[in-house]
Structures are given as structure tokens and as C-alpha cells.
Amino acid sequence: MxxxxxxxxxxxxxxxxxxxxxxxxxxxxxxxxxxxxxxxxxxxxxxxxxxxxxxxxxxxxxxxxxxxxxxxGQDQADYQIVLYEGYAPHGVGVLVETATDNIVRTVANVRFPFTKLGGSMATSGGVSRMFQRTGAIRLDPEGLDLEALELELIDHGLQEMGETTGEKGEKQVLLRCEFADFGKLQAAIEAKGITPLSAESEYIPLPGTLKELPEEQAQEVLKLVDMLEQDDDVQHVFHNLA
Missing domain, CATH: 1.10.10.200 (Integrase, N-terminal zinc-binding domain)
Structure with a gap:
């Protein structure tokens, strides 16, 4: 691993x-x-x-x-998941996953950072074809037999398992599966008495689609990502910057 x-x-x-x-x-x-x-x-x-x-x-x-x-309750607003696609500066593909009760407001809020920071919105499918939607489950590795766990979870949809770190640099283990197997993998982990640190769907770039940029240009892309992430309607932002 x-x-x-x-x-x-x-x-x-x-x-x-x-x-x-x-x-x-x-x-x-x-x-x-x-x-x-x-x-x-x-x-x-x-x-x-x-x-x-x-x-x-x-x-x-x-x-x-x-x-x-x-x-x-009856008075709670219904949120609709809408995926927007675009290009950051220097041709980096960006997917913006939103949860909105007002699409007119949300599309305007999403378009503004692209326009302001040198990017552009794309038509549906233009960018998403470069990504795969996956289930991503993060675990605390403390006390786990990771090799045995990996072998056991393959039959429950596990595609990839590896080391990563949390925001504070703490060690974590990240498990990925096809999105269709997300619930099955989650149930298998819970059946073993393991409580995940987090479990979310993620779009990851397909092989061969990652874009490497010099640090200065990469920071321009991340500035756009950061601006998008600050909007209340935005749930996640995914990109193919290496």
C-alpha cells in the first residue's frame, strides 16, 4: 500500500x-x-x-x-445538486459541485470567479469527461491491519487504498471505489466496527488528464479554486492540476 x-x-x-x-x-x-x-x-x-x-x-x-x-419539516428548502464545468487559467479543468435552492443565483455566483480570474465556463460534458466520480472514505490507521483490511474490502468494491494526510498533517488511509459501490463499501467498513473519519463522493482526474504548471501559474489556478470554495452554494471544487 x-x-x-x-x-x-x-x-x-x-x-x-x-x-x-x-x-x-x-x-x-x-x-x-x-x-x-x-x-x-x-x-x-x-x-x-x-x-x-x-x-x-x-x-x-x-x-x-x-x-x-x-x-x-415541511418548510425546509429543497436543495438541488448541480454540477458546473469550466476552465481555470492555463487550461486546467474545474468541476464545481453545488447544492442550491436558487439556480439563477448559483450560476451567477459560479460564473463570477471564472470571469474575474481569467477562466471560462464550459458546456456540460466538456470537462467532466476528464474525471471519474468515486466514493472516497478516510480512516484513522491506528490499530488497523491495513493489509488484511484491503484484501477483505476488495470483494465489497474497493478499487484503491493508500496513505494520505489530513489538514493538520495527521496520517490517514484513503479508500476509493466506484460511486455505484459507495454504499456497499461503507456498509462493509461499518460491519467491521470501523467508524470512518469522513466519507464523500469525489471526482478524480482520469489517467493522462493531469496538467502540470509552474508554481506561479499553479497559484493562479488555486486562487480561482479558493474563490469558488468560499461561496455558500458550492459544496466541492475538483480540478486536474497536478
Missing amino acids: GRIFETRKATMFARWNKMAKIFTRITKDIVIAVKAGGPDPTSNSALRRAIQNARAANMPKNNVESAIKRAS
Whole structure:
């Protein structure tokens, strides 16, 4: 098991602002999960994932319970997942995953950073064809027999497993599977009594599509990524910058 591939991330905006953004994103994930599968996490794998991500982000339990309760009510807004595609400066492909209750507002908010920072929006399929949607589950490796775990999970959809690090440099293990196998892999991990640090869908660049740039140009791309990530409607931003 080696170190697993991950694209570079933008980390420019302030920590307190980033934490608030993470809580907003997870709250929307909870609402979407409850609307789709009900408020019981034992029978709703998407809700279990959202709650796990909330714990990993140190989101207060009261916030989580409140989000579940609001999502069960009639007056809670319905969020629609919309994927926007574009190019950052220097031809780097960018996917912007949003959760919105107002598409007109969201598309304007997404277009603005591309226009301002030298990028451009793309038509549907123009950029996404360079990416594969996967399930990504992160574990704390402490106390785990990783070789045995890898062999056991292959039958449950595991495609790739490798070392990575968290935001504070802590060791983590990242497991990837096809998105269609996400729930099956999650269930297999939980059946072994392992609680994931996080579990989310991710778009990763296909082989041969990564774009290497000099550091100065790479920073221009990451500046665009950072600006997109700060918008409340944006859940995730993916790119093929090496």
C-alpha cells in the first residue's frame, strides 16, 4: 500500500471562515440525505455519511440534530445538486459541485470567479469527461491491519487504498471505489466496527488528464479554486492540476 493520489487543494481563506463553510456544506448534505432517505441514519447510508463528516469536522451535536429536525419539516428548502464545468487559467479543468435552492443565483455566483480570474465556463460534458466520480472514505490507521483490511474490502468494491494526510498533517488511509459501490463499501467498513473519519463522493482526474504548471501559474489556478470554495452554494471544487 503506497501513498494515494490526491490533487492539490486551495487553503487560502481564514480558518474560522473555512470552518463555517464546512458546517454549511455538511448541513446541506444532511438536509439532502434526510429529504431523500428519511431521518433515521440506521437505514439511510447517505445520512450516516453526513453525520460522520460532521463528527470529523467537530460540528456540534446540537447543530446536527437541528439540521435533521429541520429537514424533516415541511418548510425546509429543497436543495438541488448541480454540477458546473469550466476552465481555470492555463487550461486546467474545474468541476464545481453545488447544492442550491436558487439556480439563477448559483450560476451567477459560479460564473463570477471564472470571469474575474481569467477562466471560462464550459458546456456540460466538456470537462467532466476528464474525471471519474468515486466514493472516497478516510480512516484513522491506528490499530488497523491495513493489509488484511484491503484484501477483505476488495470483494465489497474497493478499487484503491493508500496513505494520505489530513489538514493538520495527521496520517490517514484513503479508500476509493466506484460511486455505484459507495454504499456497499461503507456498509462493509461499518460491519467491521470501523467508524470512518469522513466519507464523500469525489471526482478524480482520469489517467493522462493531469496538467502540470509552474508554481506561479499553479497559484493562479488555486486562487480561482479558493474563490469558488468560499461561496455558500458550492459544496466541492475538483480540478486536474497536478
